[in-house]
Amino acid sequence: MADASQSLTFLVLFLPFLAAAVAPFLTRLFQHNAAWLLALVPAFIFVHFCGYLPAVADGAAVQGGYSWIPAFDANFSWYLDGLSLTFALLISGIGTLIVLYSGGYLKDHPHQGRFFSFILMFMGAMQGLVVSDSFLMLFVFWELTSITSFLLIGFDHAREASRRAALQALVVTGGGGLALLAGLVLIWHVTGATELSQLLASQDVLRASPFYLGALLLVLGGAFTKSAQFPFHFWLPNAMEAPTPVSAYLHSATMVKAGVYLVMRLNPVMGGTTAWETILPVFGGTTLIVGTLLAVRKTDLKQMLAYTTVASLGLLVMLTGFGSDKAVEAAVLYLVAHSMFKGALFMVAGLIDHESGSRDITELGGLRRAMPITFVAALLSAASMGGITPFFGFLAKEEIYAALGFAGTWNSIFTIVAIVGNGLMFAIGFAVALIPFIGEKVETPKHAHEGPVLLWLGPAVLSLTALVAALASSLSHHYVSSPMASAVAGSEVHVHIGVVPHLGLPFTLSLVTIAVGVGAYLFLARGRAAMARFLEAIGWGPDRGFDQAMRSLVRVSGGVTRVVQCGRMEVYMTVTFIALAAAIFAPMAIYGEWPSRPTFPVLPFYEWAVFAIAVIGLGAVVYAQDRLTAIVSLGIQGFAVALLFMLLGAPDLSFTQFMVETLSVVILALAMTRLRLTPSDHRPTGEMLLDASVAGACGLGLTLLLLRVIQVPFDSTLSDFFDEYAYVIAHGRNIVNVIIVDFRGLDTLGEIAVVMVAGLAILALIRIKAPKQAVAKTKKAEMHAETVEG
Amino acid sequence: MRTVIFRTAAPYLASLMVLFSIFVLLRGHNEPGGGFIGGLIAASAIAIYGIACGVASVRRALYFHPMAISGFGLLLAALSGVLSVFFGVPFLTGLWATPHLFGVELDLSTVMFFDIGVYFVVVGAITSIGLALEERERG
Amino acid sequence: MESALSVLVGLFFAVSIYMMLSKHTIRIVLGVTIFGNAVNLTIFTAGRVLREVPPIIPEDVVTPQTLVANPLPQALILTAIVISFSFFCFLLVLAYRAYQELGTDDTDEMRVAEPKGEGLPPLGY
Structure with a gap:
């Protein structure tokens, strides 16, 4: 039985890649309806992983794998505890909906098959990343997500903005991946562990090591770039150049959480130190505030959501950095809630764009009659995002305030940060979910009406799940939240929070947040103008800095090339022979x-x-x-x-x-x-x-x-x-x-072949008549003139 | 270069040299000689003929395109290696047969065909180079 | 004998390298040809030399009875001579064609692939 389950998991890890290989053919056969078929793959994976829920809920961790290069202690192995299982379920579950949504969204697109292929490849990479036990696999899958994300952002490669965004994402996340590799090597050097499970069992070895700070900074370099923490946040909003299914899947629900996953995964062995409890909350808190403020500035639905995603990732990092049981519970709940509501809201934004032809909030309005299902799904998701009971987001927010409270100055600062951030996110969430639907009907480029089932299925299912999961909170806590929180905290933790509000500090803070949010919503337009003026006053941002860095890179390499490759044969020859003499002497x-x-x-x-x-x-x-x-x-x-x-x-x-x-x-x-x-x-x-x-x-x-x-x-x-x-x-x-x-x-056979090839090459050289270039012609004429004169 | 004496003597000289080249090729296994040397001698013979009588007559005399001769040589060499497949020995292993024809013992081997292949490759390639250059000259 | 050959080999190398450092393609080609000879002689010398005893097994015996010259370097050099000859032909034709197309045999003036004052690669995306 164990064996069968092991090989099935192995198959499940490879299934998305196999599906990616056949996707173009299926799409050619069934057009957009291939989505129904392809969605079976993540659905199957989802069901398979659900099978592990009871065991993991009992506190067990499922391990398996195959020995790969025993000499180097390199294995193909996986490790499923509460944390990785929850991630795997999110990836496959949301993945199923995204595949269906892509079927509708890119209907009749000439490269839909390619798109399915890329997105399934990404799914495989992301899934491998979260279930990997071995460091090596973790790193390979980590970089694979960067590469597939590059392909997906640059999917619309005919536009320069897409190409730039794709390259930017690759440079930032890929560069972070290299830092991660260095960090993993350092951890391996210190602890001797090549697998996460060994590392988790190593207790305090890493924290006590003199290399701890170096390893921490390198690993955080990987995590912060991937999870778009300030000042590396700029690539994420640019990544919105990708088709909306990609934004919903990679850039809100899954890939950008890989950094958070890594931080959570390492919390038991690296957390709890002063460095950890300073760096993470400071960067996370800054990202939260910067993200929400920048979101206010935007009018594009996807851009607004992208910046709130940046903010949410900051919140998650900040909470993980606090490291208390309550904070970990809050992070876990918020992570699950965010995946659901943000995925749904992105799909809603895409739906509006797809059906009306615009996603600028100032050009939309009064769509509620035309798109009722979308409107409901959007409202439910926004409610979850805003932390209104009885949605899953409410549980998360209560837990956040319970964790932070007003205990001491440090906590108080971050409580205020959280209130401001959450309040602004509340405003943005409802701006996205309300403004396009209410008010006067505004003329849009396309005549808007409800999208096909493929399109509204995803947001509807996700928003309803957020409701059901919150109502059945004891069940979802037992199977998902508690095991995951235990894995992150490194000790057994039970999540109790329910949908019924209890009077107390957290509830009061929730009310304050909602008040801030409503206020911000009402003054959104004014705030936007103020932010625009403020940003204009600064002028410079990391996004422009990226361009400057790239340009100077090209300039420097151009300069180096001009020195090294001066175009003079003599110099090359002289250098070669000087090297030869040196090599002999x-x-x-x-x-x-x-x-x-x-x-x-x-x-x-x-x-x-x-x-x-x-x-x-x-x-x-x-x-x-x-x-x-x-x-x-x-x-x-x-x-x-x-x-x-x-x-x-x-x-x-x-x-x-x-x-x-x-x-x-x-x-x-x-x-x-x-x-x-x-x-x-x-x-x-x-x-x-x-x-x-x-x-x-x-x-x-x-x-x-x-x-x-x-x-x-x-x-x-x-x-x-x-x-x-x-x-x-x-x-x-x-x-x-x-x-x-x-x-x-x-x-000799090889040598006579060389002789013959030389003969052929000479024949070709003599026979080809190269197109005479104007330069050569004039030169020749000059030389002729010279010979005549001479 | 194209004196009457040279033009008259060249065909005879060339054919003698080609004969000599074949002799050198075939005795190569036991005495100094072999495919490379034989091929070079034959190529020189053709070069002499070409200098004396022009490219067109060389092309006529050769009948095949020199590169085709070269390709045939490579094919022959490769095939003589492939033959060992049928005898279950590694590629290019020498195989020998000594049939008696008219009371004379003949040593036949794949190695000999391999050497003949080398000969053709060298003749073909070098002749083709020479002819191409010479043609260019005239044109 | 070998030490005298070593000095000669050094001279061959020096001349060929001096020729190859020239700007004129035709001199470079000549240098390459001499370089081939130099390398062949190097292999030959490194395999030790014996005078006038070719590596041929006499009739009616199955192995050489006396000390014969080392056959291995000879086999290596034999093919090398033919290959360096075809290489020489190729270089010669290349130089000749380059002269025809570019109108120069000065390598400094052959700048089709690496033009003078080439600008930066594109800075956009």
Whole structure:
């Protein structure tokens, strides 16, 4: 049974990728109705994970996996406790609705199949990320979500804004991923754990380590960029360039929560320290305030929601940073609530856009009759967002205020931050859910009416779930909230909060929040104008900073390229040969491997004569002033080499060299009649000296190297083998030829292939007639003129 | 270059050289020689013929395009290696047969065909280069 | 013998590298050809040399009876000669065609791929 469940989980992890592969074909077959079929995949995954709920609710953690590279302790393993299971359920559950919604939203889009493919791939990556036990898998899936998010944001790649947003998201989240990798390596170094489950069992090891702060900062670098914390928040609103299903799924419900997931996951082993309890609340709180204030400025429905998402992520980080049981409970409840209401609101925004042709809040109004289901879903979700009973958001908000209270200055500050943030979010939520629907009917680009079932199903289900989950709070707490909170807190925690308000401090604060929210809603337009003026006064923001950073990156790399790749062949060659000389001399100098001084060789006079011929040939090549001398002197040194081979017991080589030299001369003569050889090399003295010393150094180095080589004893094993077996097993008496055609036949096959390819390439070079460029033409004309004058 | 004597002698010289190249090729297994050298000799022969009588007559005499000859050589070499598949030995293992024809013992082997393949590749490729350059010259 | 060859090899390398550092393509091609010879001689020398005893097994014996020249470097060099020859032909034709198309044999003036004063890559997205 355990085995079957294990392989089923394994299958479930890969199912989205398989579905992504077939999605384009299915879409070609069934058009947008393929959504119904494809939605079965996340639905199946959802059901599969639901099967683990009872076990996890009892406090167990489901582990499984396969050994991958045992030598490195790298496994393909997963770990399902309350935290990862809740995330997995959110991903697959909302994923089901999103796939259906995409079917309606991108109906008749030419690349709908591709879109399904991307979104299913993302689903697989995100699911892998939250259930991974091994660090390695966690990191791979983490970066995979960044990449799929890049593809989805840039889905509409014909628009520059999309491309920029996609690149920006990739740079920011991918860069954060690298920090995360460094952090994970550091954690591995400190604790020796390669798996989260081992890490969670390691207790205080990490906190006590001197590397703790470094690891914390690196991991937070990954988490803060992914979860769009200030000052890395700017990529998230830009990511709204993506089609709305993507915004609803990746950029509110799931992917951006990966950073929060990581922080929550590490809370038991990294939390509770001063650094943790300072950094997280400060950054989270700042993000909350900045996000809500910027949301006020926007009139685009999606932009408003995006900034409140930034704010909500800040709230989650802030609560996790507090680390008390109550705060953790609040974070858990808010996370679940947010996924539901924000996903629904995004889908509503997309629906309005899809049906009316506009999503600017100032151009919309009076849609309630045209789109009643959407209106209800929007209202329910906004109520949950605003924290009104009996919705799930209410539970979250009560718990937040219960956790913060007014205990001490530190808590009081963040209580005020939370009230302001929540109040503004309340206002934005209702602005999105009310303004387009109430009031006078405004003319919109399209004639608005209720969307098809594929479109309104998602928001309707999500908003109703938020209601049902809150009403049946004891059940949802037992199966979801309590196990998840226990996993985050690292000890058993029970969530009790219910929908019936109790008089007390939290309820009072809730009422204050609602009052702030209503006030903000009424003064929204004025606030927007004030924010616009304020932002204009600042002028600069991280978004523009990103552009500046990218531009200076291009400038710097352009400058470096211009230095390194100056376009002058001589420089490249000189550098290469200086490196060669260094590579020869350095090891000899460092290890003292200089050759000993050889005795003066005693040679017969004819061998000296051949040497002399070679030297004369070489000298003549250098000093050749016309092409005839060059050809002849090149031939002389070649024939001298052939003679050497002849004298030294290599008749085969000698013949070959003779033939090659003959043919070289013929071919050189053929080619050179057309090529004008500049009379002299004409190098300036300085350049000549440099070239000569580089060449001399290389020559000297190679001589010394070769002298050293021949002074070590010769290992003749291979040669003896060939001598011994050339006739016995290969039936040949010419050992050289036997080696070429038999012992090393494969080499020769490759070599003759090279010869043939060279022949083909030359033929092609001669035959192609390159389009004459104007520059070349004028140059040629000039040269002709010069020759005529000369 | 194109003197009457040279033009008259070139065809005979070239054909003698080609014959010699074949001799060098076939004796290569036991004496100095082999496909590479033979191929180069034959290529020089063709070059001489070309210089004397022009590219067109060389092309006529060769009948096949030189690159086709080269390709045939590569194919032959590869096939002689593939033959070992049927005998369950690794690619390019030498296989030998010694049939008796008219009372003479003949050593036939895949290795020989491999060497002949090398010969054709070298002849074809180098001839093609030379002819292409020479044609360009005239044109 | 080997030490004398080593010095000769050094000279071959020095000349070929000096030629390759030239600006003129045709001299670079000549340098490459000499470089090929230099490398062949290096391999040959490193395999030790014996005079006048080719690695051929005499009739009626199955292994060489006397010490013969090392066959392995010879086999390596034999193919290398042919390959460096085809490479030489290719370079020569390349230089010749470049001269035809660009009207120059000076590498400094061949700037089709890396034009002088090239601007920055596009700064947009």
